[in-house]
Amino acid sequence: MPATIRDVARESGVHISTVSRTFSAPHLVNPETRSRVLACAEHLGYRPNRAARALITGRTHNIGLIVADIANPFFPPLIKAAESQARQRDYHIFVTDTNEDANVEEGLVRALAKQVDGVLLCSPRMSNSLIEQLSREVPLVVVNRQLTGLPTVVMDVAQGARLAIEHLRGLGHTRIALVAGPRGSWTSREIRRSAMSAARASEADLAVIGPNQPTETGGMAVADQIVRSGVTAVLAYNDLMAIGLIEGLHELGHRCPQDISVVGIDDIALSRLTRPKLTTVATPTAAAGRAAVDMLLAHGDDRRTTAQVTLQTELVIRDSTGPGPGPHSHADPGGVVAAALGDVASYAKE
Amino acid sequence: MPATIRDVARESGVHISTVSRTFSAPHLVNPETRSRVLACAEHLGYRPNRAARALITGRTHNIGLIVADIANPFFPPLIKAAESQARQRDYHIFVTDTNEDANVEEGLVRALAKQVDGVLLCSPRMSNSLIEQLSREVPLVVVNRQLTGLPTVVMDVAQGARLAIEHLRGLGHTRIALVAGPRGSWTSREIRRSAMSAARASEADLAVIGPNQPTETGGMAVADQIVRSGVTAVLAYNDLMAIGLIEGLHELGHRCPQDISVVGIDDIALSRLTRPKLTTVATPTAAAGRAAVDMLLAHGDDRRTTAQVTLQTELVIRDSTGPGPGPHSHADPGGVVAAALGDVASYAKE
DNA sequence: CCACGGCCTGCAAACGTTTGCAGGAAACTA
C-alpha cells in the first residue's frame, strides 16, 4: 500500500537506483533529475523503508537506551536530551527500564542487540566483566560507570561528594552519615570513597548506611537509623532519598535543617520545590545524554574507540543544610556510630 | 559476522526454510528436527534478523509510544506497564516525548509511522481532526481522550472530579477553585465539565483558573491568583500542580490544609511523601498502559476495531484537605471570584 | 578527427528472512 522506490522510479521515469541515490547520495545525481525525483516522491508520499535499508546496510538507525528506573526523575532529562540529539541525526531511541535489576539488564541488552546500532547503558547494575562481554555483541556506551576499554561518560560525583562533606564540615558538623545507593552502583561506591576520604581529611566521623533502594521510600526507611546513629548531617545518594529521608525524619519529630542537615545529589527539578528546598550536588544529566549519543555515533564502524568523558558537578546550597551543634553539645555515644559503621564493612564486602 | 539462518541450516543439515519454521511456526516441524535446530542455533548464538523479517512480513514488532512529557511522574508507570506488556508479546516500544507541543506531536507520529506497527498516543494535545487524519497513516490507540471512530482508553476523571468536589463540599467548602490543565487536554476539559456540574448541584461556587502548564511550576504560579480569589479549597488538574500550588501557598503564608484545602489528581508516588500528604483522585495508569497495548495488538490487521475502554478512578483522602470555614466566616468579595470566573469564559473559547 | 576523462544513469546482485507450493515417506483406510 505505501509507495515504494519503484513507484517513484516509474512516475519520474528513472531507474530505481537513481531514486535511491537521490536520497542516500544526492551529489551523485543531476540536480535537475534530483528535483524531479523529489517532487514525485513528495507527491506519492514516499518514505524509504527502513527495514529494507537496514537489511542491506546493516545499520538500523536505532539506538537502545537502558536506564535503571524510568520513574526516577534523574533520568528523564537525560532521556530527553539523548532523544533530541539522536533525532537530529535521524536516529530513534528505544528506552527501556530494568527495575534496578541486573538480570533484567543483561536480558535487555541481548534482546536489543540485534535491532539497534548500539546501546547506551545508564547506571548499570551488573558486573564489569559482564558489561565487557556484552560489549562484544553490540557497541556500548556506558553512562555512570568508569570502565577501562569502553567508551564511558561519568559525572564527577567524587568531587561533588567532597564539596558536600566540606560544606557540612564548614557548618560545624562532625558526625555525618552517608546514605548509600543500590548494590552494584558505581556512583554509590565512588561517592562513598570520596566522602570517606574527605571526612578523614577534615576530621569528621562518617557512618555509611546501606546499600538501599534509591527511592523516596528507601530514604524514608533509613530515617530511624539516622536518628539512632546520632549524626547531625547526612549526605544522601540522590535527591529522591534525601527528600524521603527528610520526610521520615519529620515524622520522627526531627526537623531539617534545624535538627539535622541533609544534602542530596542530582539536583532534580523537585529539589527546588520541597520544603525545605534541598541543598544538593547538581549533575549535568542532559549533557551526559547528548555526550553518550555523540560517542556512540562517532566511531562509525571502528570499534576500539574508548573515549572517557567526565562531566563536572557543582554544589548548590539551598535550605536543607544549616549550622551544626555548638561545641559543647555532645550528642551521643560512639557505640551506635560504631554499629552504623559496621554496615560499612558489610557493604564493602558486597 | 553474526550468525544467519543459513549458518544454522548448514550446521544442522536442514534447509533454511526448516530453520525459519522452527522459530516462526514450530508446530510445522518434527520435534526431533526442531530440537536439533534449536541446539545449533543456541550454539551459534543465532537470533533472527528483525529487519529481514520485517521486510517480508511487513510487521516490525515495534510500537511507538508518545507522551506529553516523560518527566511528568504520571507517565512512567504507564510506560513501564506498556513496555512489559509489549515485551511479553515480543514487541518493543519506542517512547518519545512531545514537550507538550502539538506540532512536535504530529511530526513524531509521522516519523514513527513507517517503522512501527502502531502508535499509542497518550494525552494528545492536537486536534481531533488531525488525529483522525493520522490514524489513516498508521494504526493508533488514543489514551486520555475520548474520540469516536478510534480505539481509546480513558480514565473516568469525570467521576473523580465529582467525588473530589463532593468531598470538599462535605467538609464545608463553598468557594472552590479549579486549576485547569494545558490547552488541548481532553482530560482537563472533562474535569472542568464534571466539576462545574458537581459544584452547581451542591450549590458551591467554582472558579476556573487556566489553562496552565501541568507542572509544579505551573501550580506554583497560580498561588497568588488562588489567594486573591478568596477560595478555601482547590481541585488541581494533577498532583504535580497540586504540590507546586501548596508550596506556593506556603510561601505566601497560607497553610494547607488549615487555611486552604487542596485536592490533586493522578495519585503519583510522590503524593504520599509530601507534607501534607496529598488527597487525590487515583487513576489506574498502569492498567491504561496494558490496555492500550492489548488493544493495538488485538485487531491484527483488521482496522476498524474501535473499542472504547474507560477505567475507574477513586478518591484517596489524605492530609491536604480539612474542614472549611465556619458558617459566619465570610471571607471576601464576590468581585474577585467573578474576575476569576472571567477566566472560565476565555478558557471556554479556546 | 581521435582519444580520453568526467558526469550521470542503468543493470543486477546482494541483504536475511518468510511462505505458497510441491514432493516423498510413512501411516492409515478400504
Place this chain on the structure above:
DNA sequence: TAGTTTCCTGCAAACGTTTGCAGGCCGTGG
C-alpha cells in the same frame, strides 16, 4: 495391496533497498 491422508521438508520467489560495475554522452585537448 492400492488409494488416501498426514506430516514433514525442500525449493524458489518474493520483500524494498543499496551499491559496485559498466556504459553512454558530452566536452576537451592534442
